Amino acid sequence: DRADFLPSDTDIDAKVAELEELVAMQAQQGAEQESGADEFSVGPQPDAPDPAEKAIAEYRASIEASVGMTKYREMLGAESSFEKVFLPFPSVATGEPVWDLADGPTPEDDPKPDWMPQVTWNALGKDDNGKTLRQFVKKSAASGDPIPAFFKGQIIRTIRQGLVDELGIDWFFDTTLPDDVFVRLGARSAEHSEVAAEAARSALAEGTGSEQAVAQAELAARAAADAVRDVPTDEMWYLVSNMVADADVELVMRELLTLRGMQWVLSQAGRWMQPDEMREAYDEHRASYDGTLFPLRAIIMFKGYDSVDRYREHYRYRKSYEAWRSETMTEEELEDHYRAGGRHFFERGKVVVDLAFEGTQGQPFEQASFEQAKAKLMASLGRIGETLGEGDDVREYSFDDVMAEHPKMPVRTPQGDDRTFQRNPLRIRITESELSIFLQGYSMIDDLFYNGQRGEIFGPYAETCRRHVWGAEINAGVWVARVKNYVRGRPLAPLEGSNELQAKDDFLSQNYLYWSQECLKLILPRVKPAGTESSDG
Incomplete structure (x- = not known):
């Protein structure tokens, strides 16, 4: 009966409590690690807020600031229904025998418990990691202990991915589909x-x-x-139409035009990877991370992608370009990038910066909100040098005053030194990622890291990209950075071995982002109004 799988308010309340328990546990562990790392720590302070309560409050605030609690509960309801169908955990201990992983890998004839659906068993049996999770589920069922929230999330994600792999999803960018079809299922x-x-x-x-x-x-x-079903774009649009703001539309148009420009240039050069060629290259790319400490899913999150499919779509463009550019890259270009343009990065260098941030929290996610935040920062920057005080207290308004009026974003505040950064951690600090840089066509961090001078001020820079891992309304706002100093981490090593491989990778990555913007400029004159024929047919 379908009604048996519908979520109740009690089910959703349990999901909320489960996730808040996970948030509290992570916050408590972080607080304990921070306290233990301080040799002068005297234990919790009486007036200090409870880290778990604070984390839960911030967690709830982030939900309200993004999708809202009502919508969030609907999403959790869908998760609850999914679990009822694909992970109908027994209400009492089964006492079934469970293979001990200490005795070696799970045997091929490991029996499926009667309560677990066959499709779930298959979905968790596609690799060693899934089989380990499968044993963990069996062990919990045998003992009657609930699956901890941390492991349950990983188990559910693995089941979903296994089901998707078995069903088969072909996106519009993976294969040739009718123009009005977004995805093909089955x-x-x-x-x-x-x-x-x-x-x-x-x-x-x-x-x-x-x-x-x-x-x-x-x-x-x-x-x-x-x-097998073709899902038209029109059927998908209603899911997102009420969540798209003008700031999103601008980035979407930039992305579509940039991708179109890159495909046109690559096709003209005969270097646009065909679907079969792309699948082979991507499978090889994915396999290179198997069995490593950092699986591909973790790597793409670091790059800003919250969807493997979107990463795969962009990978086709990047791989096509890199294969093409690698053939024309000279030793002189690589040497120049290593010893000049990218030298500070390869010296493991850091930059010491002062940061100011004007958020848009409480305002609609739209261009007007960003312009308002930018105007506030510009007004403060315009006061630098202004005389303040009287008599012996006379001083000039400085960037320190700008920071006092526009303190750093409270979300994702790191522990320890919040002024000295290597390039990638500083990108994350202001919610930049490889994806957001590609979409917006600019990186303030790369600019100040490679091109800045001591005392130089960068910004105001509006971070308008919320459709990536680090992005959301609660992170949205405008940044200004002042370069205080550059610190070299080590002498520049010889350009050989792993250093040469890293230099090639960084050279291609930096040039890819620059080239993508050149393709956007190239395609803009070719864009025609709807209903007219484009110049390239």
Whole structure:
């Protein structure tokens, strides 16, 4: 009965409590680590706020500032329904035997518990990590202990990914689809079913199969083929239409035009990767992270992507460009990048900066809010040098006053030194990422890190990208940075071995971002109003 899988308010309350428990646990662990790292620590201060309560309050505030609690509860309700269908955890201990991972990898004939759906068992059995999680679930069911929130999130994500892999999702950027189709569902499942049907027919021809097996396999193949569905863009639009602001529209248009420009240039040069070529390159790229401390999903989050599919879409452009540019890159160019343009980065250098931030919290996520925040910072910057006070207290208004009037963003405030950064941590500090830099066409951090001088002020810079890992309304605002100093981390090592590989990677990455903006400039004159024919057909 479908009603059995619908979430109740009690189910959703339990999900909220589960997540808040996880937030509190992480906050408490962070506080304990910070206290333990301080040799002069005298323990918790009586007036200090409880770290768990503070973290939960910030967690709730971040929800209200982004999607709102009502919408968030709807999302949790969907998660609850998913768990009821695909992880119907037993209400009492099963006492079933569980393989001890200390004895080695899970055997191939490890039995599936009766309470676990076959599709869930299969989804968790696609790799060693999934099989380990599968044993963890079995152990919890056997003992009757609930699955801790931290592990449950990982388990649910693995189940979802396994189901998606089995079903098959073809996006508009992965394969050739009708112009009005956003995504195709079920093609991979249909292919697998047809392969199984062909195997059944071959077995019958060889005398090892049966007509009944062929009939069943062909019936399953026809059902899978009939289930393949093209989802039009119009059916997806309503999910996001009420959440798109003018600031989003500008970035979306920049992205679409930039991608179109890059594809046009690459196609003209004969370097645009075809779908089959792209799949092979991406599979090789993904496999290179298997078994490492940092799986690809973690790497793409660091780059700013919260979707593997969106990362894969952009990877096609980057890989096509890098394969093309690598052939023309000279030793002199690489040497110049290593010893001149990128020298400070390769010396493990740091920059000492003062930061000021004017947020847009409480304001609509739109260009007018950013312009208002920018105007406030500009007004403060315009006062630098203004005389303040009287008599012996006379002084000039300085950047320190700007920082006092516009304190740093409270969200994601790091522990320890909040002024001295290497390049990538400073990007994260002001919510820049590889994705946001690509979308906005500029990196204030790269600019000040590579091109700045002591005392130089950069900004105001509006961070308008919220559709990436570090972005959200609660992080949105305008930044200003003053360069205090540059600190060299080590002498520049010889350009060889791993240093040469890193230099090539950074050279291609920096040039890719610059080249993408040149492609945008190139395509703009070719853009025609709707209903007219473009100049390239």
